[in-house]
Structure formats: C-alpha cells, structure tokens
Amino acid sequence: MGSVVKKRRKKIRKHKYRKMLKKMRHKNR
Secondary structure: OHHHHHHHHHHOOHHHHHHHHHHHHHHHO
C-alpha cells in the first residue's frame, strides 16, 4: 500500500493530499 500512495501522491493535489494524509496516518498506525 505504501508504494501505491507514493504513486498517487504525484497525481493528487497538495490540498487533497493533506486531507488524505490525516486519514492515511491513522490507517498506517
């Protein structure tokens, strides 16, 4: 999953990425 997030990170805008980061951080833990 980590690799998928890195690939999507380039397509996702910083605005949306920030919101997803908070949700992803909880899932990664």
